[in-house]
Amino acid sequence: MRLILLDNSNEIRGNFYPLALSRPLWELRCGFNSLGQKLIDKVGANDVAYFVPDYMADSYRGKVEWPVNDSSVLDGDDLLIVDPRVKAESFDVTANPDKIGSEVGLDEQGNVLYARIAKDDLAKLPLAPAVTRVQARDEVGKLIAEAKEKLPNIRSALPRWQYIWDLVLANAEQITADFAAAGQHGIEGTVEQPNAIRGNKKDVYIAPGTIVHPMVVIDAEHGPVYIDEDAQIHSFTRIEGPCYIGKKTILLGAKCREGNSIGPFCRIGGEVEESIIHGYSNKYHDGFLGHAYVGEWVNLGAFTTNSDLKNDYSAVSVILDGRRAIDTGSVKVGSLIGDHVKTSIGTLFNTGSYVGPMALIMATGKPLPKFITSxxxxxxxxxxxxxxxxxxxxxxKMAMSRRDCQWTKTEQTMWDAVFEMTAPIRNQAIKKSRRAMLNR
Amino acid sequence: MATVEERVKAVTARVLKLDPDEIKPEDSFTADLGAESVQSIELVAMFEEEFGIEMEEDAALSVETVGKAAEFIAQVCKEQGVVTDVS
Structure with missing residues (x-):
C-alpha cells in the first residue's frame, strides 16, 4: 500500500497561512512532530508520495525522501490518498484494501477525505499519463474525481484541522498523547545538580546528548516533558509539562510554560506558553510569546511580546487574507508568524496577529496592526x-549559513512565487502606507 | 512646472524636515543631509509617489546624492513613459 498525501486547494490552504505559504499542510506541526508524520505512523506506511502545489514542488523535493508530484506513483500498488487535514488519531480507516475493497470517504459536503483504491481498481480509473511533473497534481485530482464516481462512496465524519490556530490550541493535549505513544521516560542525558524534577519522574524523558545545567526546574506535575537529543537547558530555566523540546534546541533561562513544542535547533529565552515553534527559530531574549505559531528561521528581537488574551476576554479574531477577520472562537490566540520573519527589539504584537513570511518588523512602541503582509x-x-x-x-541566506544550512535556488524560486502570490495585498498595504506618510 | 531636481529637493526637504533652499545637488543624503536608513526608504517611497514611478529598490537606494537622484529619477521616468519636461 502506498500512502499519498495530497495537498488542498489554495482556498483551503489559506486557512493555514502564513505557515502554509511555504510548506504543504502536512508539514505543520502539533505535539512532537508533523501532521504528515502522524498520518504515516497511524497508517503504518512504508511507501509514501506527496502532491503539493506546483510552486513549492521543486523546493519540497529537495527536503524529503519520498517522491513529490510524480504521477508514476499513481500506478502499480494499492493506494491510500488522504487529505492531510484529517486528524491522524481519528483516522480509523483500514489502509489495506485486500479484503474490503476500494472505498472513497466523503464528508457531509461530498468532499473527499480519503480514497482507498485497490491496485486492480486502478484499471477502472483511466489516467492520462502526465507530461510533466507540473501537471502531476492535476492528475491525482482527476484520479480522485474518477474514484469518487466509479468506486463505492461512504459518508465519513473524520475530524479535520480547520485553521492553523487549531494546532496551537490542541498542542498540549497532543504532546501528552505523543509522549504516551513514544513510550520513553527517564534520564539518558546529563542532568547537572542541583536540579528539581516535580511530579512523576515517569513523565519526564531526557534524551542522550542533552545537558541540563544546574538550577533547572522540570515540572511534570500537569503533563509530561520530553527533551529530545543534544538539547541544552541552561540554568534558571523552568519547563512545565506538557512540553516537547526538539533536538539541539537551547533554552536560555527560559520560563517555558505548558503546551510548547519547540525546535529542533531553536534558541529560546523569555516566557513562552502554549506555542509551536518550528526549527531554527530564535527568541533569545526576554519577552512573552503565548498561543503562537512560529515558522522556521524566525528571529524575534529582545522584548518581542505578543498578546494572546484580550482585555475583555472575548474571542480572538484573526485576519488570514488581509481582508476578512475570522472569529477563532477561542479567547486565547497569539501570533501566527511566517518563516524568516525578523522583529526588532521591543516589538509588540496584538492578540491574534498575522505576520507574513519574510516580513521585517521595526517596533513602533505600540501594538502593531493585526495583519502584516509577507x-x-x-x-x-x-x-x-x-x-x-x-x-x-x-x-x-546569511541566517541559514550561520547554521550550516543552504539557501538553494529552488527555495528562492518558491519564495519568488510566494512574493508574486502575495503581491496584491502587499501593494494595497504599501499604497495605504504611502497615503499615511504623505499626511504626516 | 518644477524641474525634476526641484521636485527631488522638495520631497527631500519634506521627508528630512529641511529647508529646500539649503539642499544642493552635490549633497549626500546620508553624510550631508543626515538621512538614516529608515528615511532613505521613506525617500524612495515618496519619490515614487511624487513622480508616479516604480523604482528598483536596490538601485534607488544606492544613489548617494540629490543630483544623482534627480538624474536617476529622470531616467526611470523616461523608461516608464512619465513626462517630466518643463514647459
Missing part, C-alpha cells in the same frame, strides 16, 4: 518596500 518592511508604523526582497533573501 515581504513587508514594516518601518515607522507603515508597510514599505524597504530594501526589497533581494535584501531579505540575503538576510535569509
Amino acid at each position: 515581504f513587508a518592511w514594516f518601518i515607522e508604523g507603515v508597510v514599505t518596500k524597504g530594501f526589497g526582497k533581494g535584501k531579505l533573501y540575503e538576510m535569509a
Whole structure:
C-alpha cells in the first residue's frame, strides 16, 4: 500500500497561512512532530508520495525522501490518498484494501477525505499519463474525481484541522498523547545538580546528548516533558509539562510554560506558553510569546511580546487574507508568524496577529496592526518596500549559513512565487502606507 | 512646472524636515543631509509617489546624492513613459 498525501486547494490552504505559504499542510506541526508524520505512523506506511502545489514542488523535493508530484506513483500498488487535514488519531480507516475493497470517504459536503483504491481498481480509473511533473497534481485530482464516481462512496465524519490556530490550541493535549505513544521516560542525558524534577519522574524523558545545567526546574506535575537529543537547558530555566523540546534546541533561562513544542535547533529565552515553534527559530531574549505559531528561521528581537488574551476576554479574531477577520472562537490566540520573519527589539504584537513570511518588523512602541503582509518592511508604523526582497533573501541566506544550512535556488524560486502570490495585498498595504506618510 | 531636481529637493526637504533652499545637488543624503536608513526608504517611497514611478529598490537606494537622484529619477521616468519636461 502506498500512502499519498495530497495537498488542498489554495482556498483551503489559506486557512493555514502564513505557515502554509511555504510548506504543504502536512508539514505543520502539533505535539512532537508533523501532521504528515502522524498520518504515516497511524497508517503504518512504508511507501509514501506527496502532491503539493506546483510552486513549492521543486523546493519540497529537495527536503524529503519520498517522491513529490510524480504521477508514476499513481500506478502499480494499492493506494491510500488522504487529505492531510484529517486528524491522524481519528483516522480509523483500514489502509489495506485486500479484503474490503476500494472505498472513497466523503464528508457531509461530498468532499473527499480519503480514497482507498485497490491496485486492480486502478484499471477502472483511466489516467492520462502526465507530461510533466507540473501537471502531476492535476492528475491525482482527476484520479480522485474518477474514484469518487466509479468506486463505492461512504459518508465519513473524520475530524479535520480547520485553521492553523487549531494546532496551537490542541498542542498540549497532543504532546501528552505523543509522549504516551513514544513510550520513553527517564534520564539518558546529563542532568547537572542541583536540579528539581516535580511530579512523576515517569513523565519526564531526557534524551542522550542533552545537558541540563544546574538550577533547572522540570515540572511534570500537569503533563509530561520530553527533551529530545543534544538539547541544552541552561540554568534558571523552568519547563512545565506538557512540553516537547526538539533536538539541539537551547533554552536560555527560559520560563517555558505548558503546551510548547519547540525546535529542533531553536534558541529560546523569555516566557513562552502554549506555542509551536518550528526549527531554527530564535527568541533569545526576554519577552512573552503565548498561543503562537512560529515558522522556521524566525528571529524575534529582545522584548518581542505578543498578546494572546484580550482585555475583555472575548474571542480572538484573526485576519488570514488581509481582508476578512475570522472569529477563532477561542479567547486565547497569539501570533501566527511566517518563516524568516525578523522583529526588532521591543516589538509588540496584538492578540491574534498575522505576520507574513519574510516580513521585517521595526517596533513602533505600540501594538502593531493585526495583519502584516509577507515581504513587508514594516518601518515607522507603515508597510514599505524597504530594501526589497533581494535584501531579505540575503538576510535569509546569511541566517541559514550561520547554521550550516543552504539557501538553494529552488527555495528562492518558491519564495519568488510566494512574493508574486502575495503581491496584491502587499501593494494595497504599501499604497495605504504611502497615503499615511504623505499626511504626516 | 518644477524641474525634476526641484521636485527631488522638495520631497527631500519634506521627508528630512529641511529647508529646500539649503539642499544642493552635490549633497549626500546620508553624510550631508543626515538621512538614516529608515528615511532613505521613506525617500524612495515618496519619490515614487511624487513622480508616479516604480523604482528598483536596490538601485534607488544606492544613489548617494540629490543630483544623482534627480538624474536617476529622470531616467526611470523616461523608461516608464512619465513626462517630466518643463514647459
